[in-house]
Amino acid sequence: MTDRHQIRQQIRQARRRLTTAEQDAAARTIAQRVAGTPHLASARRVALYLANDGELDPQPLIDWYWSRGTQVYLPVLHPFSPGHLLFLRYAPDTALIANRFGIPEPRLDVRLLLPKAELELIYTPLVAFDAAGNRMGMGGGFYDRTLSGWHRGQGPRPVGLAHDCQQLAAIPTDHWDVPLPELLTPSRHWRW
């Protein structure tokens, strides 16, 4: 077993153990934190995700963005480019279908597709993070590929969302890993 595999299993289990009340409180706290952070609150087009496997639930944040007219997008697995994501518009009436991981996503419709360069922020799910901004995901490399150009000015800035229990002392990194410039947990706003 690799380090990464063990870390993923351990942290995924820790976040699945959070109670519904803890999850709800965390989700509401994050929405309030974004609302009080001007550069996050003012974004016009943002990508979020639908919570899976104990992830911090962005739904209250999505509702808040909707309420102020911000355009919200969700990741959709690319139908023929393995490991890549597309971003589709998400509105309260958007039809969702489960992808091959069982995560709901908008049904593919080119009219709802936004080139990622037109997003201002990508809120990224993650499994684990450390105090240097290193991020470990579910292992598909989807967000690493999506974010590979952002620090060269190509593409939107990522903002990690996580529970405090997902922090590790140090995450083993590879050359393709994209460190986060910013991450929100219920107790802290990290900026690197």
Ligand SMILES: Nc1nc2c(c(=O)[nH]1)N(C=O)[C@@H](CNc1ccc(C(=O)N[C@@H](CCC(=O)O)C(=O)O)cc1)CN2
């Ligand atoms: N909520 C959410 N949506 C997301 C992601 C995410 O991390 N969270 N992704 C971020 O990349 C993409 C999906 N990536 C995923 C990668 C692996 C698994 C997963 O469950 N892997 C299983 C093995 C599954 C299998 O191969 O059948 C596992 O690790 O147990 C799930 C999602 C796009 N959407």
Ligand SMILES: Nc1ncnc2c1ncn2[C@@H]1O[C@H](COP(=O)(O)OP(=O)(O)OP(=O)(O)O)[C@@H](O)[C@H]1O
């Ligand atoms: N920019 C990239 N270009 C090509 N392959 C990549 C890129 N980024 C990651 N990969 C590949 O994706 C695989 C998974 O990477 P990794 O385990 O770091 O994913 P992750 O960060 O956990 O997942 P995710 O980014 O989806 O949350 C690796 O085998 C790696 O080779």
